[in-house]
Amino acid sequence: MKKKKDKILSIDLHGIRHKQALELVHSTLKDCVSAGNFSLTIITGNSKVLQDRIFNECLESTNFTYFIPSWNMGQIIVEYVQL
Numbered sequence: 371m372k373k374k375k376d377k378i379l380s381i382d383l384h385g386i387r388h389k390q391a392l393e394l395v396h397s398t399l400k401d402c403v404s405a406g407n408f409s410l411t412i413i414t415g416n417s418k419v420l421q422d423r424i425f426n427e428c429l430e431s432t433n434f435t436y437f438i439p440s441w442n443m444g445q446i447i448v449e450y451v452q453l
Contacts (some may be wrong), residue, residue: 379402379408379409379410379411379414380399380410380411381395381398381411381412381413382413382416383395383412383413383414383415383420387421388419388420388423391407391414391420391424392396392424392427392428393394393441394421395412395424395428398410398450399428399434399437400452401451403450407450407451407452408448408449408450408453409448409449410448410449411445411446411447412424412445412446412447412448413444413445413447414444414446416443416444417446421438421446421448424445424446425446428437429446429448433450434448434449434450435448435449435450436448
């Protein structure tokens with residue numbers, strides 16, 4: 371996980387098998403939530419299958435806001451803001 375200023379984080383899943391990638395996404399999201407507000411960029415590359423699995427297995431049952439940006443279809447941006 372690469373940390374940047376203002377809690378903008380990213381993880382790159384290139385070259386990682388799907389099971390390991392999902393475990394990494396789960397653990398990263400858990401760590402991010404414990405730290406408070408965050409924006410996380412998940413770099414998936416062109417794998418629509420991996421993106422769908424991340425949506426279905428990691429994000430759908432959460433309170434996170436997430437989307438695939440139109441400027442880079444190979445990533446998912448996840449945001450969380452506590453009110």
